[in-house]
Amino acid sequence: MEQVMANGVYLGSQYAMIALGLTLIFALMNVLNFAHGQMYVIGGFVTYTFYGQFGLPFVLALLMSCVTLAILGALIEKFLFGPVIRRSSREESTMLLAAGLAFLLDAMILLVFGEKQRGVPKIVDGVLNWDFRIIMPYDRILICFLAMVSIAAFIAFMQFSKTGRALRALAQDRDAAQLMGVNVNRYSMIGFALGAMLAGLVGGLLVTITGVNLGMGGPTSIKAFMMVMIGGAGVISGAILGGFILGMLEAVGLAVLSQYGDITYLVIFVALMIFLAIRPQGLMGKPWG
Amino acid sequence: MLLKFEDVKLYYDRVFALRGVTLDLAEGETVALIGANGAGKSSILRAITGLSKIESGSISFRGERIDGRDPASIVGMGIAMVPEGRRVFPYMSVKDNLMMGAFTRSGRADIRRSLDGVLERFPRLQERLRQSAGTLSGGEQQMLVIGRALMARPKLLLLDEPSLGIAPKLVQDIARSIVRINRDDGVSVLLVEQNSRMALSISHRAYAITTGNVVISGESRKLLNDSRIKAAYLGGAV
Ligand SMILES: Nc1ncnc2c1ncn2[C@@H]1O[C@H](COP(=O)(O)OP(=O)(O)O)[C@@H](O)[C@H]1O
Ligand SMILES: [Mg+2]
Numbered sequence: 001m002e003q004v005m006a007n008g009v010y011l012g013s014q015y016a017m018i019a020l021g022l023t024l025i026f027a028l029m030n031v032l033n034f035a036h037g038q039m040y041v042i043g044g045f046v047t048y049t050f051y052g053q054f055g056l057p058f059v060l061a062l063l064m065s066c067v068t069l070a071i072l073g074a075l076i077e078k079f080l081f082g083p084v085i086r087r088s089s090r091e092e093s094t095m096l097l098a099a100g101l102a103f104l105l106d107a108m109i110l111l112v113f114g115e116k117q118r119g120v121p122k123i124v125d126g127v128l129n130w131d132f133r134i135i136m137p138y139d140r141i142l143i144c145f146l147a148m149v150s151i152a153a154f155i156a157f158m159q160f161s162k163t164g165r166a167l168r169a170l171a172q173d174r175d176a177a178q179l180m181g182v183n184v185n186r187y188s189m190i191g192f193a194l195g196a197m198l199a200g201l202v203g204g205l206l207v208t209i210t211g212v213n214l215g216m217g218g219p220t221s222i223k224a225f226m227m228v229m230i231g232g233a234g235v236i237s238g239a240i241l242g243g244f245i246l247g248m249l250e251a252v253g254l255a256v257l258s259q260y261g262d263i264t265y266l267v268i269f270v271a272l273m274i275f276l277a278i279r280p281q282g283l284m285g286k287p288w289g
Numbered sequence: 290m291l292l293k294f295e296d297v298k299l300y301y302d303r304v305f306a307l308r309g310v311t312l313d314l315a316e317g318e319t320v321a322l323i324g325a326n327g328a329g330k331s332s333i334l335r336a337i338t339g340l341s342k343i344e345s346g347s348i349s350f351r352g353e354r355i356d357g358r359d360p361a362s363i364v365g366m367g368i369a370m371v372p373e374g375r376r377v378f379p380y381m382s383v384k385d386n387l388m389m390g391a392f393t394r395s396g397r398a399d400i401r402r403s404l405d406g407v408l409e410r411f412p413r414l415q416e417r418l419r420q421s422a423g424t425l426s427g428g429e430q431q432m433l434v435i436g437r438a439l440m441a442r443p444k445l446l447l448l449d450e451p452s453l454g455i456a457p458k459l460v461q462d463i464a465r466s467i468v469r470i471n472r473d474d475g476v477s478v479l480l481v482e483q484n485s486r487m488a489l490s491i492s493h494r495a496y497a498i499t500t501g502n503v504v505i506s507g508e509s510r511k512l513l514n515d516s517r518i519k520a521a522y523l524g525g526a527v
Contacts, residue, residue: 162392169378169389175340176376179369181393181441183361 002133004255005248010140012247013147014202018220019227019239020154021198027171027234028191030091031081034098037220038105039196043069043203044212045113052120058208065204066197073196076101077189102217109214119211143205150201151240158236167191171234226268229276232285241283291316291445291477292337297346297356299329299336306332308501309346314445319471319478321488321509323522324498330481331373333498334447337479338370339363350445365393369443373450373481375430377437379423383414386422386433390440400440407436410466428459435466445477446470452484460484464491485522489513497522 051061158164231242253264335341482488
């Protein structure tokens with residue numbers, strides 16, 4: 001039982017960060033970023049390159065993942081989503097763009113990093129064994145801790161910094177935010193960069209546990225969307241809740257259902273469909289938009 | 290002139306909203322725009338702040354052309370707008386809403402002083418500082434959006450129908466606050482209202498707008514007794 005909970009919290013902390021980035025981008029720009037999983041994969045490969053290949057300190061490599069994705073996110077907003085939103089008021093325009101972007105990033109990952117599964121040396125050795133009730137490698141605990149710290153830092157940033165306040169204002173009322181003097185173009189770019197950065201940061205964290213490969217992008221996006229469906233789109237609390245719930249479900253599923261075969265996600269999907277039919281706005285979502 | 294609005298044409302998807310509107314506002318004045326729903330009053334305010342792009346004509350503020358600039362830079366010049374419909378940031382605290390009003394400003398102590406000033410003017414906000422703005426009553430939200438605009442320390446305040454959907458007793462409070470903002474703080478005010486009687490009684494001058502044109506303009510005191518205004522905007526003899 002404790003073991004399942006611990007696994008759930010560990011998974012949830014990673015998932016929550018992925019969902020946070022996705023939901024931030026959605027809240028700010030009404031863009032469903034189908035390329036979020038690919039951004040995560042790029043983050044993983046960047047940390048792999050700097051930590052695994054060049055032997056730089058892990059923290060430095062993580063920082064490189066953040067910087068790379070922030071720059072990539074800013075460029076993508078400035079040259080792709082920004083112009084498309086200004087030219088077209090139809091929502092499918094940005095959805096199609098996001099889907100196309102996912103293909104493009106996949107192709108670029110293949111070209112730059114190749115198709116092989118990549119792993120990195122362990123960041124810390126050893127395993128925590130608490131009375132055989134919880135057994136967890138130290139590196140997982142450290143990664144989980146780093147994820148939690150990042151989530152807390154992100155929330156504090158959104159809540160208390162002037163930039164965070166402007167981003168929230170922009171998400172809640174675009175016109176009113178402009179009337180406060182918030183430059184929509186600049187802050188959309190900052191928001192997109194931040195969302196992409198979160199994806200890259202999780203990628204960098206998790207490469208130390210699961211490694212990284214080209215094929216992880218799509219499935220990661222799917223999980224990110226599931227979390228947002230559970231928690232509600234565009235709401236920070238919803239993303240965090242959705243992340244931890246999915247993490248917990250997955251941990252419980254693996255413990256309980258694995259004896260019946262690989263059906264955990266099938267069961268989760270069915271439950272999610274029923275849940276969405278009853279509560280389409282998710283747990284924390286606002287049905288009135 | 291603080292604000293000059295010359296022969297401005299504006300349309301949305303080929304539907305004309307302004308067909309060549311000319312108006313002005315001197316420093317220290319309160320000017321009212323009255324007219325029925327759909328006349329183009331909000332479009333005038335949206336044109337000034339750059340939220341809607343104008344087709345032709347010119348808008349200048351303190352002698353500087355501002356049409357074509359983006360809203361953020363226009364707001365930064367000292368124009369604050371309270372849009373129609375009490376547009377608070379609903380999931381933010383009252384305090385964060387007010388702080389957003391000071392977004393273009395710097396200097397903590399200075400902003401703090403403005404905050405105290407606004408809270409003194411609207412004591413009900415003080416009691417609700419930590420509450421989400423979305424949970425306030427309509428009247429309180431109206432006070433909040435006006436207070437938020439004042440946090441920018443504007444030279445010109447644009448108000449779009451502050452009395453709309455507010456309890457009659459509060460309409461008077463709000464009218465009184467507008468007078469004080471103009472008189473005591475020296476903020477020039479451009480007031481859009483469908484409540485023409487209230488607007489004319491607290492403004493120096495007024496323009497009556499119909500389908501994208503200025504049809505009548507003059508001193509508010511005189512317009513209150515103008516037979517055309519009485520018939521069209523004041524509901525006869527009441
Ligand atoms: N976003 C918009 N899209 C299309 N038409 C609009 C839009 N906003 C206003 N209009 C039209 O422009 C005209 C003027 O509207 P508006 O300036 O809002 O008038 P008022 O504030 O006096 O009620 C109306 O005919 C209205 O239907
Ligand atoms: Mg209007």
